[in-house]
Amino acid sequence: MSCSPVPDESLGFLLTDATRAIRRRFEQRAAELGLSSAQWRVLVHLLRRGPLSQARLAEFLEIEPISVSRLVDRMQEAGWVEREPDPNDRRVKRVVAKRKAYAAFENAKQIADDLYEQALAGLPPGALETLTDALRRIILNLSDSPEAQDDR
Amino acid sequence: MSCSPVPDESLGFLLTDATRAIRRRFEQRAAELGLSSAQWRVLVHLLRRGPLSQARLAEFLEIEPISVSRLVDRMQEAGWVEREPDPNDRRVKRVVAKRKAYAAFENAKQIADDLYEQALAGLPPGALETLTDALRRIILNLSDSPEAQDDR
DNA sequence: TTGATTTAGTAAGCAGGCTTATAATATCTC
DNA sequence: GAGATATTATAAGCCTGCTTACTAAATCAA
Numbered sequence: 001m002s003c004s005p006v007p008d009e010s011l012g013f014l015l016t017d018a019t020r021a022i023r024r025r026f027e028q029r030a031a032e033l034g035l036s037s038a039q040w041r042v043l044v045h046l047l048r049r050g051p052l053s054q055a056r057l058a059e060f061l062e063i064e065p066i067s068v069s070r071l072v073d074r075m076q077e078a079g080w081v082e083r084e085p086d087p088n089d090r091r092v093k094r095v096v097a098k099r100k101a102y103a104a105f106e107n108a109k110q111i112a113d114d115l116y117e118q119a120l121a122g123l124p125p126g127a128l129e130t131l132t133d134a135l136r137r138i139i140l141n142l143s144d145s146p147e148a149q150d151d152r
Numbered sequence: 153m154s155c156s157p158v159p160d161e162s163l164g165f166l167l168t169d170a171t172r173a174i175r176r177r178f179e180q181r182a183a184e185l186g187l188s189s190a191q192w193r194v195l196v197h198l199l200r201r202g203p204l205s206q207a208r209l210a211e212f213l214e215i216e217p218i219s220v221s222r223l224v225d226r227m228q229e230a231g232w233v234e235r236e237p238d239p240n241d242r243r244v245k246r247v248v249a250k251r252k253a254y255a256a257f258e259n260a261k262q263i264a265d266d267l268y269e270q271a272l273a274g275l276p277p278g279a280l281e282t283l284t285d286a287l288r289r290i291i292l293n294l295s296d297s298p299e300a301q302d303d304r
Numbered sequence: 305t306t307g308a309t310t311t312a313g314t315a316a317g318c319a320g321g322c323t324t325a326t327a328a329t330a331t332c333t334c
Numbered sequence: 335g336a337g338a339t340a341t342t343a344t345a346a347g348c349c350t351g352c353t354t355a356c357t358a359a360a361t362c363a364a
Contacts, residue, residue, distance in 0.1 A: 011268050011280065012174050013193060014287040017214050019171040020321080021294040022164050027322090038350060041165060055312055062169055067351055069314055074349075091312045091359045116163050119290045127286055128163065134283045135166040138271045142173040172351080179352095190320060207342060219321055221344055226319075243329045243342040 022119065029111045033104050039075055040108055046081065046097040047105060053092045174271065181263045185256050191227050192260055198233065198249040199257060205244045 026037045035043075045060045046052060054072060058065040072095055075081045080101045086092035120128055178189045187195075197212045198204060206224060210217040224247055227233045232253045238244035272280055 009284065009288070010264065011271070011284060011287075012171075012178070012189070012264065013196075014284055014291065015167065015171045015174060016189075016193075018287045018290045018294075019164075019167045020214065021291055022167060024322090025294050026164070036349070037164070037168075041168075044165075053312075062172065063350085064352065065313065066315085066353090069312095071350070073314095089312085089360070093313070112162065112164065115294075119163070119293050121293050123286055123289055130282060131286045132161070132163060132166055134275055134279055135163075135170045136161070137275055138170045139166065139173055141271050141273050142170075142177050142267075176352090188319070205342075215320085216322065217343065218323090218345085223320070241330070241342080245343070 022115065025115055025118075026111060029115070030108055033108060034078060035080075035104060035108055038071060039078075039080065040112070042071060042075060042095075043080065043097060043101050043105065043108070046095060047101065051084075051094040051096045053086065053094055055092075057095060174267065177267055177270075178263060181267070182260055185260060186230060187232075187256060187260055190223060191230075191232065192264070194223060194227060194247075195232065195249060195253050195257065195260070198247060199253065203236075203246040203248045205238065205246055207244070209247060 023037045026040070030036075030040065041061060042057065045057065049060075052060070054068045055065055057072075058068045061068065072081060072083065076083060079098060082096050082098055083093040084096055086094050116128075175189045178192070182188075182192065193213060194209065197209060201212075204212070206220045207217055209224075210220045213220065224233060224235065228235060231250060234248050234250055235245040236248055238246050268280075
């Protein structure tokens with residue numbers, strides 16, 4: 001049976017590979033910190049925005065609340081964060097970064113910065129901005145929020 | 153404690169989000185086929201290259217052999233592929249696409265094509281090529297193979 | 305105020321990555 | 335040939351996503 005030509009390096013596959021490569025490298029280098037890339041992302045949001053409910057965290061991370069719940073479980077166990085009750089809403093648990101998170105921040109940020117530099121080596125200047133613009137556009141085009149659609 | 157500025161839309165996070173968005177959309181639309189994006193990728197390689205050992209498949213997919221093993225388990229159970237012994241090497245199991253895989257191919261390819269068109273809407277012509285060039289470069293820059301390194 | 309609806313968090317269980325470890329088989333070297 | 339080394343596949347067990355389903359609490363509506 002004939003197959004229409006599918007480049008085996010389609011956009012989706014390349015994105016998948018690039019994302020996996022970055023995740024792998026980050027986790028290799030952050031292994032001594034004991035910080036996964038998913039956990040690093042949580043810390044970035046908490047340190048920049050302060051304590052957040054899990055629901056808000058889920059929005060920022062663009063993952064489901066249940067995924068946040070278990071991610072926070074492990075991060076709490078590892079001493080990165082703590083859950084504390086919200087004084088105004090007894091359903092809510094505010095996630096708060098602990099001292100260990102602040103202490104590791106600069107170190108992890110350096111790992112990320114070095115990684116991006118290595119990843120982009122050999123690309124023309126301005127490639128990063130072109131790339132991030134395209135990625136933002138793709139994310140917007142595929143998002144569920146209706147206000148994001150059809151603005152050409 | 154002060155934090156150096158970390159854009160919460162760094163390259164790594166944007167790549168992660170774009171990849172997840174594409175995966176989610178693909179799987180929503182391919183749900184009736186019962187084909188996940190990881191499984192679709194396996195089929196693309198098998199239909200283009202013919203039967204492959206799991207080790208070769210792992211190389212093409214850029215994942216670990218154990219991940220292939222379990223992916224193929226599920227695909228075999230679902231009737232997409234079969235394992236058959238290699239006549240020349242009794243360690244090897246050749247993975248062969250079944251009729252069901254050929255039958256679903258055009259349908260899945262159409263889903264992928266439509267998805268890429270939607271993802272790239274509003275980007276300038278040539279953006280796809282710029283994007284895939286950058287992604288290929290990133291993958292190369294972060295790969296483990298030494299011959300890929302340091303060619304600037 | 306009470307009853308329905310929405311929201312926040314989690315349990316259970318699955319897919320698809322990973323590391324580490326093991327068995328079976330090939331291959332290389334002496 | 336025999337022994338050391340490589341390779342192929344897989345088991346066990348972890349992390350991070352997901353869907354579905356549940357409880358508790360807040361909010362809306364009558």
